[in-house]
Amino acid sequence: MASSLPDHLVEEILVRLPQDEPVHLERASLVCTSWRRVLVSDRDCFLRRCRGFHGAPPLLGYFDLSYGNDAKRFVPATSTTSPVRMAALHRRRWSAVDCRHGRVLIHYEDEDRSKRGFIVWDPLTGRQQHLGMPSASYPSHVCLNTSYTGAVVCAKDDGGCDHLDCQAAGPFRVVCLETNLLRPIFVCVTSYSSLTGEWNAPAPKPNHDNHDFLRGHAKQSLLVGDAIYFLFQDDRTILRYDLGRHRLSEMDLPPFMWNATLMTAEDGGLGLAALPNNDIHTWSWHDDDGSGGGCWVEQRVIELETLLPRRMRNKCRRVVGSAEGTSTVFVDISFGTLFVLDVKSKKMSKKFRKRNNGGLFEYVLPYVRFYAPSEDLAIKGQLPPRAI
Template structure:
């Protein structure tokens, strides 16, 4: 007589401590993995919603991941359409619901997006994760061109979870019709006080471009007229300074070694990435020096004839840049040389990367399973 069939025993469940260590190492750049893990069972969902675990998770990975980017494009000349292009499977972002027609995304930092509306004109600080919007008046100082910046104002913040704290907005304008010649001015708004500061100004020869700012330490950097000049705004001293960049077309400012200001550009003739760094000279002054970083031919698809790639943005505080060309939009890590296609080719004027941790605890008004079906 054959022995009775025995079903194999199920393996013992993993200890909660081991599950936590496994979930801690799930890469944050694909939030869908965490959402799927939250659907496995209630104990896993509890871990992924625990504030202590989430703090460990963000601290362990250190840099908020890229979830996608906003851009400002015109469709058949009818007006700006600033959609969000996701770079991950699960993303909370979509176009915000605004009580206006046309709008323009100015800046993106610390989990917030700064938006300028046209009719009527005002500013919006929008948190795509929470959906919260804060409306601000535009400073009433004369300007023909403008740019803006938004940043966290929480003291000693690690910027890993900036969603509920205070913030700053800096609005910069250039007035080409001033009595004493063209000038640039800046005013800063604090959500703590709810008021704009008195404007400060400086004489300039170039207009400011509506492009995202660059934050390095305690200063914001803005682009003037196709990168011919750079405008620096010291957040602590509230002082404006004009900086002469290297004389090369198409470069964008970025943070380089030791928190210094540098520039990165694609060579017009050879499709190579170059960095421009400030080097001291024997005379005690200094000069901009060019350094080749890498050739793009071995990393990216060959562009269409008579076209080339260009650097159009960067992920602030990292070595990752955005490169656009006829074959698409790519992120390129200048250290690891890792390349990822993140979008199709388009005549982008500006790209605003959105970085934030996105975990199941942040889903409000929707279930995790609903998120996974989107």
Template sequence: MPAYPSGHMYNGAVLCAKHGNGGCDHLDCGHGGSFVVVYVDVDTDHVVRASAYSSETRAWGATTSVHVDNFFEDRVSLLAGGALHFALEGGRSILKYDLSRHRLSVIGTPGDFAGMVMMEAEDGGLGFVAVLNGCIYIWTQQQQEVGTTIRWAQHRTIELETVLPRRYRSQSGEVIGFAEATNAVFINRHEGVFVLDLNSRKVRKVGERGDYRNILPYMSFYTPSGRYG
């Protein structure tokens, strides 16, 4: 793959080339299938550049750019609604890269949600979860009417002291992961790492406190039949 010049900070993602047309179940596309690499970086003047590499053409596409107010948050990107999303520091905005139009734009959030973790909403759109003042907030983007601007809607709020055991009811905490398959939130607190099931509202401790920034939950491994052994 041809090298791409890097900026002050960078992020990216590797996608199946058929991500947008429903032609792949994404179970075995990593073995010889076509792929796309999306690379984004930001310079010291807060100008973001982005480009996509195609394994089919073996070349980088045209570069697009946009000005942002902050650098990237230390979070993984999210694929939702035909676009890649990257959280920016401070939690006031999200960088969006449209995969079909190859364009960058900036989405404002409804407040200062530093340390938020993005998630895919039930309708396939963009959402995020964050801890603020002892509460878990879940926001999703919703389109009110056809042709109108997409707005943020507060989907859910949970007070941590109502779900945590009494001995764990300090107000500090940070969301470090979200498991879409089980609708569970991972929270890092002074007492350790907890997982909250949003459906049952049950909480369990899964680890000791550490300097964690991201958790990448997985349910199982997939081994293609006939390829190994």
């Protein structure tokens, strides 16, 4: 069966479908050959049109990194069928530590911690690539206290990729950050390249007189330019890793700051959102000469009381994440209700509620991506399984 409409009109229709509900695009690809051609054969063109029409990529869901029954669960952004193939992850002890450029970075370990590693995973195709851990960098007596996190970035053409449809089979880099809670603090950062299949030597540690400058473990990463920034649980310290020069440096947060999350600033640089009181404050980092001696400049103050439903006012609230490359932050209200806030437009909407009074959100890791059906799925006429 073929459509009587020309392809460019079909594309104009399909690009207007809700981007946060990929099941509509899956079903559209099964309607007729011309619709399938627009969505599947001309996939790259369709994805570029989606970005031109919608702007920022849609939120397909998030990983709940809280402790308890909801931990490690992928939650779709809508109630319709999700394209994310959670069934591909069979390991019991695993956690998502980063999402970027269509990939998810998973850290896993055996029950006795005798074996651990990373998995670079494409949730839409189910493709996985397993990485061994970098060589041991700690004395044996501190290994049991070591925490591992990391970041994954596309490495195609040295930054020439538009990241609309980064394939899991394409080149990537993984940054591994190891820390522990003993004194003095140990910190080690190494990076892996899929092009060489090897981890490099640990980056030189920052020159810092106070070896307690890091407290707790890293809870979040953000990519800005050619650097990865890690925010630590103490909400006092940011660790910067320069991907090109393989160097580490540290930065302080604004004073009297807690309950913070890294975010992309309005100028595309390093930003910060926090709840030092009942309102959300946003900052951007200004370093005009690139010497590292910049400063934080406050950008906005958002009064949550004017945005929340009346019954949610005067409730406990926490910033628990952000969507990289956008002005979106996630706020936990009243221990277990997740709201999505656009700090530019000041639009706020309720998205998720913890199941069975599952407690507060510790941190959420959003998965954002423009979506087009895969060729295999369209040919076989199959819809993806519901996410677990």
